[in-house]
Amino acid sequence: GGGANAAVFGGGGGDGTIKIGFTAPVTGALAGFGEANDFILGEINKLAADGLMLGDKSYKVEIIFKDIESNSDTAASRASELILDEGVDLILSIATPEMINPVADQCEANGVPCMSTLAPWQPYFFGRGGDPATGFEWTYHFFWGANQLVGVFNEMWDSIETNKKIGLLCGNDPDGNALADPATGFPAGATAAGYTVVDPGRFQVLSDDFSSIIGQFKDEGVEIVVGIPLPPDFATFWTQAKQQGFNPKLVTMAKAVLFASSVEALGDIGDGLASEIWWTPNHPFKSSLTGASAKDLTGQWEQATGKQWTQFVGFAHALFEMALDVVSRAGSTDKQAIADAAAATTLDTIVGPLKFGADGLPKNISRTALVGGQWQKQPAGSPHPFELFVTNNSLSPEIPKTGDLKPLA
Numbered sequence: 001g002g003g004a005n006a007a008v009f010g011g012g013g014g015d016g017t018i019k020i021g022f023t024a025p026v027t028g029a030l031a032g033f034g035e036a037n038d039f040i041l042g043e044i045n046k047l048a049a050d051g052l053m054l055g056d057k058s059y060k061v062e063i064i065f066k067d068i069e070s071n072s073d074t075a076a077s078r079a080s081e082l083i084l085d086e087g088v089d090l091i092l093s094i095a096t097p098e099m100i101n102p103v104a105d106q107c108e109a110n111g112v113p114c115m116s117t118l119a120p121w122q123p124y125f126f127g128r129g130g131d132p133a134t135g136f137e138w139t140y141h142f143f144w145g146a147n148q149l150v151g152v153f154n155e156m157w158d159s160i161e162t163n164k165k166i167g168l169l170c171g172n173d174p175d176g177n178a179l180a181d182p183a184t185g186f187p188a189g190a191t192a193a194g195y196t197v198v199d200p201g202r203f204q205v206l207s208d209d210f211s212s213i214i215g216q217f218k219d220e221g222v223e224i225v226v227g228i229p230l231p232p233d234f235a236t237f238w239t240q241a242k243q244q245g246f247n248p249k250l251v252t253m254a255k256a257v258l259f260a261s262s263v264e265a266l267g268d269i270g271d272g273l274a275s276e277i278w279w280t281p282n283h284p285f286k287s288s289l290t291g292a293s294a295k296d297l298t299g300q301w302e303q304a305t306g307k308q309w310t311q312f313v314g315f316a317h318a319l320f321e322m323a324l325d326v327v328s329r330a331g332s333t334d335k336q337a338i339a340d341a342a343a344a345t346t347l348d349t350i351v352g353p354l355k356f357g358a359d360g361l362p363k364n365i366s367r368t369a370l371v372g373g374q375w376q377k378q379p380a381g382s383p384h385p386f387e388l389f390v391t392n393n394s395l396s397p398e399i400p401k402t403g404d405l406k407p408l409a
Helices: 037-047 072-084 096-110 121-128 146-158 174-179 186-192 211-219 231-243 260-270 294-305 311-330 335-343
Strands: 016-024 052-054 057-067 090-094 114-117 139-143 165-169 196-198 224-227 250-253 274-277 346-349 352-355 365-367 371-377 386-392
Touching: 016 037, 016 052, 016 072, 016 096, 016 311, 037 057, 037 294, 037 311, 052 311, 057 072, 072 090, 072 096, 090 096, 090 311, 096 114, 096 121, 096 139, 096 174, 114 311, 121 139, 121 146, 121 174, 121 365, 139 311, 146 174, 146 186, 146 250, 146 274, 146 371, 146 386, 165 186, 165 211, 186 196, 186 224, 211 231, 231 260, 260 371, 260 386, 274 386, 294 311, 311 335, 311 346
Parallel strands: 016 057, 016 090, 090 114, 114 139, 139 365, 165 196, 165 224, 224 250, 250 274
Antiparallel strands: 052 057, 274 371, 346 352, 371 386
C-alpha cells in the first residue's frame, strides 16, 4: 500500500520555514540510542537543503535538536523549550518510554504534533494513560509491541532443549514493569507456552549488585534468562553471573544487547547472547526519501562513521521519512493539518510499511516487524568481533534468516 512519497524537495525554501524539534539522549545511560543522530541529521539536512514543497510553496526545513541526557525530567523540559521558546511546528522523539513519554505528554498538552519511535508501543500508549477507544489527538508512534516480543522470545526458547525454567530480569522502570506484568508481559506468554517463571521482583535501575537475584536463579535451576534491562545493568548482572558460576543455556534480552559495542565490552561472555531484532542490513525495505535499501543505508553509515551498523540507523531514518511525508501531505505548517496527516500515514519506509490504527491497534500506533537473533563471536580477522544473526523469524517471515540459534557455552 502507498509507498509513493509526497515529499518533494526544491524551490529554494523562500516562502517560509518549517521548524522540527528533535529529542534524543546522546549523553547518560541511554546515549547509545542517539548514536545515529549526527549521521541521519546530516543526511536529512542535505536532502532538504534546497527547501521542501508544502503545497505550492517552498519551505526551509529547520531541525532543532535537544539532548535529553537520558533523564525523563530533562526530556519534559527540553520538549517544553522546543514548544514555548523555539515555536516548533512538530516534534520527533526517540528512545525508550522514559525518554519519549514526557515529550509526547508535553506535545499532547500543548497541541503540538509529535511522532516517535524506539519504544515498545504498550508502555508508550498505556504508560501515558491512553484509552484505545479514544487515543491521543497529537501524538503518533511506530514500533513493535510487547506481545510480538514475547512471541519472538518464545520461539527462541522452544528451539533450545531446556528444563523450561525462566528467570525474569526486569528493572523498576516503564519497560521493566510492562514486560514483567503477569497478565500482559513475559510471564503470561511463558506460562501459556509451558514454562515456569522465576520472578525475583523488580531490581533498582543502575544497580551494582545482582547477587541475590543470581542466587535465586541458581537455587531454582533457571536455564533461560529473559528481561529488558538497560545495557549497564545487564553488563553488571552478566559479569557477576559468570563470576558466581551461573550458566544458563539461553539469555534473551530486550534493549540490553542492541549495540555491538555493549556486546564487545563483555568480551567472550558476550558470545551467544540473544535479542529481539527490529532492523538489519538484510531487511527487504527501501527508504521512501532516497530509494536506498537497508543494505545501502548501513553501508553509508559504516563508511561515514567507521562503526559497525546499528539498528538505530534504520529507525531514526524512518522517523524523518514519516515526518517529511506527513508535512508534505499536510501542505502547510498548520498543526491540526499535520496531526491529521500523521493519523492518515500509509508509507513504505526503510523499516517496513507504516499504517496507523491497523489490525485493531489504537489510532496512534503503527506496528513494525520483529524477529529474533543472536550475537556470535567471529573468527580473528573478520570485519567485526561479533555479528548479529537473524535466527528466528516465524512472526515476520518476510525478514530472511541469516543464522541458527545455538545454546550458550
